[in-house]
Amino acid sequence: MFGQEVERIIGGLCAAQKLERDRAVADLNVKIKNFSPELIQSLQKALLSIVSDSASPWESKHGSLLGLRVLVLMSEVELENEDQLEVQQAALKVLTDQEVRVRQAAGEVLGSLCQKDGGATFVSCRSHVLELVRSNLDREMTDDEASRNEHESTRQLMEKLSAGTRERRNSGDAAQIFHDTAGWRNLETSMKCLEHMIAGAGLKFLAYIDQDLLDLIFEALTHTNRFVRETGFNVCGALVSCGAYEGAELLESNPMFTYGDQLSRQLGQGLADNWSQVRLASSVATRKFLVSLPPAARERFFSVLLPRLCLNRYYVAEGVRLYSQETWRQVAGSEGKALVEKYIDSVVSYYIEATAADNHAVREAACACIAELALKIATDSVRVHVPDLLHSLTVCFNDDSWPVRDAACVACGNFILCFPEEAQGTMEELYPLFFTNLQDNIPSVRQGAAIAIANIVRAYGKDVLPMIIEKMKEGLKGVENQPSETERYGDLESGPAMYGVVKRKRDNDMDLHSNKQMFSCGSLAPKMGRGGGGCSDCRYRRPPQLWERADGYVYLINELAGVPHAAAEVTTCLPILAEAVRHKHYAAHITLLETLCKTLSHLAKGLGKRVFKGHLYLFLDAIFYALECENALTSSAASQCLTQLSQFLGPNILRGRVEEHNPSYLKALDANRFIAPL
Secondary structure, eight states: OHHHHHHHHHHHHTOSSHHHHHHHHHHHHHHGGGOOHHHHHHHHHHHHHHHHOTTSOHHHHHHHHHHHHHHHHHOSSOOOHHHHHHHHHHHHHGGGOSSHHHHHHHHHHHHHHHHHHTTHHHHHHHHHHHHHHHHHHTTOOOHHHHHHHHHHHHHHHHHHHHHHTTSOOOHHHHHHHHHHHOSSTTHHHHHHHHHHHHHHHGGGGGGGOOHHHHHHHHHHHTOSSHHHHHHHHHHHHHHHHTTOOTTOOOOTTOHHHHTHHHHHHHHHHHHTOSSHHHHHHHHHHHHHHHHTSOHHHHGGGHHHHHHHHHHHTTOSSHHHHHHHHHHHHHHHGGGHHHHHHHTHHHHHHHHHHHTTOSOHHHHHHHHHHHHHHHHHSOHHHHGGGHHHHHHHHHHHTTOSSHHHHHHHHHHHHHHHHHOHHHHGGGHHHHHHHHHHHHTOSSHHHHHHHHHHHHHHHHHHGGGTHHHHHHHHHHHHHGGGGOOOGGGTTTTSOOSSOBTTBOOOOGGGOGGGGSSOOOOBTTTTBSOOOSSSOSTTOGGGOOOOOHHHHHHHHHHHHHHHTTSGGGHHHHHHHHHHHHHHTTOOSSTTHHHHHHHHHHHHHHHHHHHOHHHHHTTTHHHHHHHHHHHTOSOHHHHHHHHHHHHHHHHHHOHHHHHHHHHHHOGGGHHHHHHHHHHSOO
C-alpha cells in the first residue's frame, strides 16, 4: 500500500516538466499532515536514494530535494537525528552538482534543516559550505583575463550551437556547453545556501557570527562579478535580520552592534555600487540593518549610511529610487531635514565625491541632491560648503552625459538664487555655460537652462537683466538666418553618390564603427567618464542650430514672465518672438511652434490678462497654423494652447479677439472646443 502511494508521489516530483513538479510539491504540502510516520519514512528513503544516485536526471534530483524540504518543514513527525543527518549529507553532496537548480534546491533543504534545529545543521556543515565559498572566491581573475575568457566562452558556445544545426547533439555536448559558459562555478549557489541557513536559523544564528564568517562575506562584497556581489549583499541582509526582534534591548554582545562599524562600511560601498542590482541588494540589507537597531543606536552609523541613502532617493533606477525613498521615511521619519543638517559635513563630502563617479546616473543624482541642499536645508548649515559645491557643479556642466549637464545647470541656478553673494565670484565662469545649455541639442536641457537663468535674474535683479534681454533679442532674430532644409546635409562630401547612397565622410566609415567596444545604457558598462568617451560627450556634440538657440529663448521668455521686475522687458521681446515663429523656410520650424504653443499660456499668466490681451494678436496666426499642422505633437500643443487661453482669458474674449484678427479662424476655434483634451 505504501509502495503505490510513494511511487505516485515520486512520479510527480521527478517529472520532466517543471509545471508537474510544482504541482506535486503543492500537493505534498497539503497532504503530508495526514501521512503516517511509516509513509513519511518510506518516502524519505526513496527521495534520498534518488538524490544520492549520480545517474539520476537533474529533474529527478531537483524534485526530490523539493520533496525533502517539504518533509523537513511540514511533517508533524520529527526526523530522527540519523535521518536528519542523511538528508544533510545528501544535500551537501549535490551542492556542487552541474545543474544550478539542483544546487539551489540543496541550499533550500539545508536552510529548512537550520529552521528546524535552530542552526545546529550550520555548525555541522559550516566548514564544508564556507570552504566552497572560499575556494571559488580564490578563482578571481584580472579584468583582462575575465574579458578574454568571456569572449572565448562565447565563441566556443556559438561554434557548438552552430555545429548542432548540422549534426545531432547528444547530452554530452550540452554538458560541455554548460561547462564552457559556467561563470564562477558554485560560488553564487554556495552563497545562496549560506543565506538560506542564516535565514532558517534566525535569531539563534547570532551565536554563530564571528569575524572569520564576516571576513568571508565581505570578500564576496568586493568581488569582480556583480552577481556575486549582489548575492553577497543578500547574505548580509539575512545576517542583519537575525538581530531584528521585537521587545529586545540592544546589548553590547549583539553582533549587529559589535560588528556594526564594519557592516556599515560594507553596506555603504554597496549603496554606491556601479550596478543597480547590487545597489538595490545593498539597499535592502541597509534597511534591515538599521531597522534591527533601536533608534538611539542607529545614529552611530548615520555618517556613513545617511548620505548614500539620501542620494539614492534620486537614483535613475526606479527600484533603487523608490526603495530608498521608503527606507528614508522609515528611518528618518519627519526628522530627515534635521538629520541632514546634523551630518551636513558627511553629506556634502559624499555628494561631491559622487559628482566624480564613473556612473553618469550617480553624477546626475548627485547634482539633484546638491540642488536639494540649496532649496530645503537651512542656509546657515550649507553656506560654508557653497564654494566647494559650486565648483563640483561647474565641473559637471561639461559632463559627457547631457542629463548630468542639465541637472548641474538647474542646481547652479538654485544655488545662485539661495546664495547670491557666495556665488558672485563664479558667475563669470558660469554665464557661458548657462547660455551654452540654452542652445543645447536636447530640448529638456534648454528648458533647464531657462529655469536656471530666470533664477539668476531673481538673484541679481536688473544688474543682469539688460545683458540677458539683449542676448534674447539677438537669439530670436537669428532664426531668419537658419539654413533651409536643402542645406541640412551641407557637411557631406559633394560629388556623385557611391552605390546609390550619399558618399560618407571618413568619420562615418563603417570600419571605424565595427568590432569596437559596445556600451550598455542599462548597465552603464563600460565606464562613461566625466571628460570623454561617452555617447553624449560634449566634445562630440554638433554645433547648435540657430532655431535651437531661439527655442531656448522661447523657454527663457516663458520663465522670465514670472519674475516681477522682468515683466516689462519681456513685453518688449514679444513682437520679436512673434516674428521668429513666422519663419517657415526650415523643416524644424514646427518644433519651435510646438514650444511656443506649450509655453504661451504660462507666459500669459506671468504677464497678466491686461498686458497679454494687447499682444495676443501677434501669435494667433502661428497658433492656428500649428493647429492645422500635419505633425501630431505640434497640432496637439496648439489645441491645448487654445483651450488654456480660453480658460485664462475667457472663451468670449478669446473668440472676439480671434474674430477681430481673422474671422476664418473661427471654424477651427469652434471645432477645437470639442476635440481639445481637458
